[in-house]
Amino acid sequence: MNTNKQTVVTAAFPFIPAELCIAHIASTYLPADIFHRFECLRGVNSILVSATDVHGLLAKKELSQAQMSSQELMQSWHRRYINEFSMLGIEFSHYGRTDAKALKELVYQSLHTLKEKGLITQREAFDYMCSDCGEMLPRRYRLAVKEMAATGKEKIAYDDLDNDNLQCRFCGSRNVTKSSKPHWFLDLQKGLPAIQENIDKQKNNQVSTQLKAAISDGLADWNISRDNYMGTKLPFSDEQSLYLWYESLIGYLYLAECENKYSNFEFKHFIGKNIIYYHGVVWPYLLHCGAERNDSEIQISARGFLDMEKTDSTLIDIQSITSNYDRDYIRFYLAYRTPDSLSDYYFNQEDFSNTINQIFCNQFGSFFRRCISILKKNQVEQVLPTELTNTPWETHWPLIENALSQMLVRSALLHIQSYIKACGTVIEDMSIYRTPTKASLGLLSDLFIKALFLLTPICPTRVQDFNIINGLDLSRLRSHEDCVGLPLRNSMARWEKID
Numbered sequence: 001m002n003t004n005k006q007t008v009v010t011a012a013f014p015f016i017p018a019e020l021c022i023a024h025i026a027s028t029y030l031p032a033d034i035f036h037r038f039e040c041l042r043g044v045n046s047i048l049v050s051a052t053d054v055h056g057l058l059a060k061k062e063l064s065q066a067q068m069s070s071q072e073l074m075q076s077w078h079r080r081y082i083n084e085f086s087m088l089g090i091e092f093s094h095y096g097r098t099d100a101k102a103l104k105e106l107v108y109q110s111l112h113t114l115k116e117k118g119l120i121t122q123r124e125a126f127d128y129m130c131s132d133c134g135e136m137l138p139r140r141y142r143l144a145v146k147e148m149a150a151t152g153k154e155k156i157a158y159d160d161l162d163n164d165n166l167q168c169r170f171c172g173s174r175n176v177t178k179s180s181k182p183h184w185f186l187d188l189q190k191g192l193p194a195i196q197e198n199i200d201k202q203k204n205n206q207v208s209t210q211l212k213a214a215i216s217d218g219l220a221d222w223n224i225s226r227d228n229y230m231g232t233k234l235p236f237s238d239e240q241s242l243y244l245w246y247e248s249l250i251g252y253l254y255l256a257e258c259e260n261k262y263s264n265f266e267f268k269h270f271i272g273k274n275i276i277y278y279h280g281v282v283w284p285y286l287l288h289c290g291a292e293r294n295d296s297e298i299q300i301s302a303r304g305f306l307d308m309e310k311t312d313s314t315l316i317d318i319q320s321i322t323s324n325y326d327r328d329y330i331r332f333y334l335a336y337r338t339p340d341s342l343s344d345y346y347f348n349q350e351d352f353s354n355t356i357n358q359i360f361c362n363q364f365g366s367f368f369r370r371c372i373s374i375l376k377k378n379q380v381e382q383v384l385p386t387e388l389t390n391t392p393w394e395t396h397w398p399l400i401e402n403a404l405s406q407m408l409v410r411s412a413l414l415h416i417q418s419y420i421k422a423c424g425t426v427i428e429d430m431s432i433y434r435t436p437t438k439a440s441l442g443l444l445s446d447l448f449i450k451a452l453f454l455l456t457p458i459c460p461t462r463v464q465d466f467n468i469i470n471g472l473d474l475s476r477l478r479s480h481e482d483c484v485g486l487p488l489r490n491s492m493a494r495w496e497k498i499d
C-alpha cells in the first residue's frame, strides 16, 4: 500500500426513492465533478466517488408499494441515478451501493471497535409507531401541528417529546403510540477532541461556524438502532437494524478503499447545507474513533437550496433540461450561478439565456474564435515558443488555485472569466491582431491554450470544439514549453446562441 495521501472527492449519496433534479446537481454533484476535474488538471491524485443509498425507512416504504423484489427495486433506482449523472457529464471514478459486502465489513469492524472502547451502549428509549399504517415514526415523521400557512403551503411543526398531540406524516393518523424499548447509542461527547480538531481545520468559515454552534452545548448521544427498518442488521442485536447515516458515512471510506492502493485519504465532501452536522460531527468521530483512520482528513463544502418556487419549471427536471440544451451549456450556467455559500438561490429562463449567450458564447466562445482566426491568418502551423510572459496567467492562476483550495467552484469560474478578459486586453495592448511578431504569436497560443485548460473542468465536451492542437490532452495541465511544436489543425467552430 502507498503511504501517500489520496484525495477523495465525494458527493452526498442519493437515497431511494429520492427523485434527483437540477437542485441536487447544482448544489452537490456538479461542484464535486468540477472540483475533481480541477484536481486532476493540477496533477493531484484524485478520485470522485458516490453511491446509491439503498436502505432506510423510505426505501422500505417504496418497496412495500412496488411490484418487484428488493434487488430489482434497488437496481432500477441505481441505474436511474447513474443515467441522470451521465446526462450531465458527471463521471465518477467509483459509484457504488450501500449494500456492498465490503462496506458491511467496514461497518461491523468499526461498530465492534466503538463497542470495545465503551462508546456504544444500550439503554431504553422511546419509539413512536402509527397504529393505522404501522410505520415506525422517527422525529421527522411525527407532526405536532399541521396547518396551512397563508400562502397555501403546509406549515409543519415537528413534535417535541412532551407533546401528546402527534400525527403520522405518512398517513395523517393521530393514533401515534409511544413505547419504551432498548436502543443502541453512540457517545458522541466522548469523541469531542477528534470532532473539535476537525472543525478547527475547516477552511470554509460558514461550515465551521455552524459546526462550532452545534457542539457548543455538548453533544447528545446518537441512537444508531432502528426497528422494523430496511437496513444492515446490527451485529450485537437479533432484530434491530443500523440507522442508514452510520453506513453512508462509513461508505465514504469503503469507496475510497475500493482500489486498495492507499490507506490515507483527504476527503473533500460536497453536500447540501442540511447535512453539515452528519459530515462535520458524526463522520470525523466515526473515521477517527471507529475506523481508526487517524491520518485521514475531512474538508466540507456545503451549498444552499434551490428555491423551487422562484425557479422556472423548465430548468428543474433533468430529463427536460438536457433534452432542450447542450449539457455543457447547463454545466456552465449552474457553475456560474450557484453560490459557493449556504445561501439559497434560484434560476430563471431569461438569466439562463443571457448567461449562455452573453458570457459563454460571447466572452468565452468569441475569445477562442479570435485566437484561432489570428493564428490562421498568420499561417501558424504549430505552437510557437515565446520569451514573453503570460501575465494574465501569472495574475489569475494563483487566485484560481486559492479558490479551489477552499473548494469554491463558482469563485474559480469567476477568476477564469477575469483571465479571459485580461487575455483580450493583452491582445489589444500588444496589437497582436494588426502587427503580430513571432514572439507575440507564441504568447497568443499560450493565452489560448491556458484558457482551454481552465474551461475544461467546467465544459469538458464543448471545449474540445476549439482544441485545434493535435495531441493535446486538455485534462492535464502542461507548460507552454511542453506544448511548443504541437501541430495545429485547420478548423473553426462556433458555439450557437440559444433563444
Ligand SMILES: [Zn+2]
Binding pocket: 130, 131, 132, 133, 134, 135, 168, 169, 170, 171, 172, 173
Ligand atoms: Zn400512519
